[in-house]
Amino acid sequence: MTPQITVLYFARLREAVGVQEERIALAADVATVADLLAHLARTDPQKQAAFARLDVKVAVNQAQATGATPLAPGDEVALFPPVTGG
């Protein structure tokens, strides 16, 4: 079975891409967060537009991540705007 990751979208970014949660097959050329964002933008024009327009923050398995953070099968990746709690 193809290894998969879960991608979650929150707040303004969720509204911009029209997706709350999805499973993505982890292809061999998607090794890092940056690879994943490029893959999502390539395969979905709505996501490409949203990523270009909005400041996108990332977490992997509920911890803050960067473009260089590596991805493994079963990981949970969250994409979201800068936080505004408190």
Place this chain on the structure above:
Amino acid sequence: MAVRIQPSAFDAGAELMALTRGRGDIGASVTFIGQVREMSGGGALRMLTLEHYPAMAHAELERIERQAHARFDIVDLTIIHRFGDLAPGEPIVLVIATARARQPAFDAANFVMDYLKTDAPFWKKEHGAAGARWVDARATDDAARDRWRR
């Protein structure tokens, strides 16, 4: 040490009593409450919706709590953050720090709020007469957090 994330209102007085009643080792407590105010751009707010990422919100608040304990000479810390739909004037967040002396209690509460504002995965959406808009993050919050890094 308590971190709670909940939709319901909290009782700040009861939370304070829980940390301080009968405690001869505590000389000071500092309580911060953040609450819902009017629209960022001005105008009457009907409702504030707080969205959050539950698992990460818990992880981040617990990390901030651990860092505060490691950095400041405090006895206890309570952090409560609400989510869901809130009306103007309703409380959103509670931070209580207790310590032997006042300076660490003030500093710990300040530190927790500055990190919470930049790191905790919550997002506010304001609902007003003209419709709804997401609140933008502020550079001043990043600057406040950065102070603690010097």
